Amino acid sequence: MKYSSTRGNAEKLDSARAIIRGLAADGGLFVPDAMPQVDMAFIEGLQKLSYEERAAKVLGLFLTDYTADELKGCVTRAYDNGRFDTVKRAPVKAVADKSVLELWHGPTSAFKDMALQLLPQLMSTALKKTGEKDEVLILVATSGDTGKAALEGFRDVPQISIMVFYPQGGVSRIQQLQMLTQEGKNVNVTAVTGNFDDAQSGVKMIFGDKAFNEELAKKGIRLSSANSINWGRLVPQIVYYFSAYADLLSAGTIKAGEEINFTVPTGNFGDILAGFYAKCMGLPVNKLICASNANNVLTDFLRTGVYDRERDFFKTISPSMDILISSNLERLLYHMTGDTAKVAGWMKELQEQGRYDVGSELLAKIQQTFWADWTSDEDTEHCIGNLYEKTHYVADPHTAVAWSVAEKYQQATGDKHHMVVVSTASPYKFNGSVLEALGVKTEGVDEFTLLDELQARNEDKTPEGLASLRTKEIRHHGVCEPETMEDAVMAFASSKTE
Numbered sequence: 001m002k003y004s005s006t007r008g009n010a011e012k013l014d015s016a017r018a019i020i021r022g023l024a025a026d027g028g029l030f031v032p033d034a035m036p037q038v039d040m041a042f043i044e045g046l047q048k049l050s051y052e053e054r055a056a057k058v059l060g061l062f063l064t065d066y067t068a069d070e071l072k073g074c075v076t077r078a079y080d081n082g083r084f085d086t087v088k089r090a091p092v093k094a095v096a097d098k099s100v101l102e103l104w105h106g107p108t109s110a111f112k113d114m115a116l117q118l119l120p121q122l123m124s125t126a127l128k129k130t131g132e133k134d135e136v137l138i139l140v141a142t143s144g145d146t147g148k149a150a151l152e153g154f155r156d157v158p159q160i161s162i163m164v165f166y167p168q169g170g171v172s173r174i175q176q177l178q179m180l181t182q183e184g185k186n187v188n189v190t191a192v193t194g195n196f197d198d199a200q201s202g203v204k205m206i207f208g209d210k211a212f213n214e215e216l217a218k219k220g221i222r223l224s225s226a227n228s229i230n231w232g233r234l235v236p237q238i239v240y241y242f243s244a245y246a247d248l249l250s251a252g253t254i255k256a257g258e259e260i261n262f263t264v265p266t267g268n269f270g271d272i273l274a275g276f277y278a279k280c281m282g283l284p285v286n287k288l289i290c291a292s293n294a295n296n297v298l299t300d301f302l303r304t305g306v307y308d309r310e311r312d313f314f315k316t317i318s319p320s321m322d323i324l325i326s327s328n329l330e331r332l333l334y335h336m337t338g339d340t341a342k343v344a345g346w347m348k349e350l351q352e353q354g355r356y357d358v359g360s361e362l363l364a365k366i367q368q369t370f371w372a373d374w375t376s377d378e379d380t381e382h383c384i385g386n387l388y389e390k391t392h393y394v395a396d397p398h399t400a401v402a403w404s405v406a407e408k409y410q411q412a413t414g415d416k417h418h419m420v421v422v423s424t425a426s427p428y429k430f431n432g433s434v435l436e437a438l439g440v441k442t443e444g445v446d447e448f449t450l451l452d453e454l455q456a457r458n459e460d461k462t463p464e465g466l467a468s469l470r471t472k473e474i475r476h477h478g479v480c481e482p483e484t485m486e487d488a489v490m491a492f493a494s495s496k497t498e
């Protein structure tokens with residue numbers, strides 16, 4: 001299977017090369033040329049398999065240039081590495097009348113691990129397969145969770161180094177500590193004096209700066225991305241939609257072939273897009289419900305067909321969704337239209353005018369699959385409190401945004417399909433907001449006391465990666481402005497080649 005650009009002006013590559021590149025040469029995103037199809041026998045067959053085996057099967061449909069042995073090695077090193085705290089990797093729990101798909105049992109306690117434990121394995125295998133001699137420098141812009149998950153995934157992986165930019169003051173204290181204490185010989189963490197979109201735009205600008213990339217190439221370094229614009233980041237996420245369905249079948253919650261709904265707390269549109277791929281491949285999915293916080297640019301888009309980023313940016317208690325440019329939407333537009341010229345045009349309008357309008361016909365087509373709503377911080381807190389009172393389930397703010405939107409969907413439509421709420425972070429990662437929602441005053445209380453306070457109210461123990469932050473040393477001190485990110489990259493690159 002080949003991969004081509006959503007904007008139609010770049011060469012077609014096999015998946016190994018697309019994963020090394022990250023972004024297509026014309027600025028578009030790599031998309032598969034065809035959508036693999038599966039039947040119910042395939043899905044039912046997943047029930048008796050481990051998560052690793054499920055992953056190898058699903059990945060094999062897309063990464064056709066990797067051998068079965070290579071994929072087996074990759075998924076084993078990614079998931080069966082002693083760093084997930086449950087053998088199910090992505091367990092499904094029954095909570096009230098819904099199911100919750102927990103994607104945060106990996107080393108950094110957020111759903112990013114599902115993809116970022118695997119991407120480095122896919123990438124280093126790709127470097128071997130293609131005989132690539134250059135060093136790869138991964139640049140990441142993070143709203144909090146991606147950065148740490150990428151650092152953990154890439155640390156000390158040969159031939160690859162990684163540099164992470166995060167918005168100063170735009171991540172939780174725990175997220176910041178997780179990143180600043182990162183160990184590894186090939187890692188750098190730098191704060192940017194701006195918001196997430198500034199950091200992401202900065203990284204995109206660096207990828208597109210020809211002269212800068214040529215200068216790096218002279219040093220034997222090529223840039224790549226671990227953001228969800230990289231196909232190797234997206235494809236691992238398709239797996240857990242299948243895995244969840246198989247587990248619901250095994251539990252007898254649903255019958256084979258029965259359609260279900262997923263509500264997904266959404267930022268960059270990567271997680272929910274993986275669900276869209278699963279549906280296109282034949283997974284029985286009725287609706288994908290896109291849940292946002294006050295940065296509700298996607299809610300408006302999915303209701304009106306107008307994507308308009310010119311709006312106030314809010315810092316919310318679900319910071320990993322504080323995003324105004326959802327990069328992966330470009331892939332959805334490509335798959336919905338098959339028209340690269342149109343997609344390229346919309347992306348140009350977004351860049352130049354800050355908005356684009358896909359028109360009523362395409363909107364209607366998108367709405368056959370997607371529904372959207374958003375939740376304020378206040379309602380998110382109520383949701384965490386109510387859910388705890390009713391079920392003793394402790395939801396993190398991102399999960400609570402989704403839970404609350406799932407309820408709005410059910411009330412608005414009366415739809416009775418079984419609902420899976422995708423849970424994207426451990427509540428311990430956002431302990432302050434969660435405790436406030438549970439009625440505990442947190443002002444002036446230190447992070448580690450908060451972890452203990454939360455543990456006193458939660459059946460799940462504090463994840464090891466968070467508990468151990470107590471004693472770890474701060475190793476990264478870099479700060480730069482959005483305008484000087486390139487200098488910071490060059491300084492790190494030069495330090496790597498000295």
Ligand SMILES: *Cc1c(COP(=O)(O)O)cnc(C)c1O
Binds near residue numbers: 146266267272
């Ligand atoms: C990244 C993230 C999201 C948003 O996922 P996208 O793929 O960017 O839509 C939601 N919740 C948490 C906790 C995250 O880390």
